[in-house]
Every structure is written in structure tokens, then in C-alpha cells.
Amino acid sequence: MSRMLEYLERLEYKGYLGSVEYSDEDEVWHGRLQFIRDLVTYEGMDAKGLKAAFQEAVEDYLELCGAEGRKLNEPLVGSFKV
Numbered sequence: 001m002s003r004m005l006e007y008l009e010r011l012e013y014k015g016y017l018g019s020v021e022y023s024d025e026d027e028v029w030h031g032r033l034q035f036i037r038d039l040v041t042y043e044g045m046d047a048k049g050l051k052a053a054f055q056e057a058v059e060d061y062l063e064l065c066g067a068e069g070r071k072l073n074e075p076l077v078g079s080f081k082v
Helices: 002-008 047-068
Strands: 016-018 021-023 028-034 041-044
Touching: 016 047, 028 047, 041 047
Parallel strands: none
Antiparallel strands: 016 028, 021 028, 028 041
């Protein structure tokens, strides 16, 4: 399982980053989009399912913001300008 977790720690799609956690109780992988104000979550039964759910969550988020005319919460870019 540690190799799977190592692979999943790097979820990134269209500039958005996603967390990865495992629930022993539910036996499911889950996470949420990181570094944005909105709450966007996803889950999957395995690495492939979690990655697909993460990418779908990003697409749904982008589509929803566009449909509602809302400004996107852009993820952090990793630099700080002074």
C-alpha cells in the first residue's frame, strides 16, 4: 500500500492539486482540492478510480464556476513575489 500512496500523493490536474487519504472504516480512498476556498471532494476504490474522480472533480468545478459566472479559485502557483 505504501507504493500506491506514494503514487497518489502527487495528484495534479490543470494546475489543481488534490489530497489523498485512506479510510480503513469505509475502505475507500478520498481527497479534496487543495489551496482553494471552495470545498471540492472526490473518492475512489483504488488508485485508478481516485485519479479519475479527482480529474472529474476538477472538470466539474471549472464547469460549475463557468455556468454560474463565478470567479475561479485559482490554486497557488508556488511562488511569492515581494
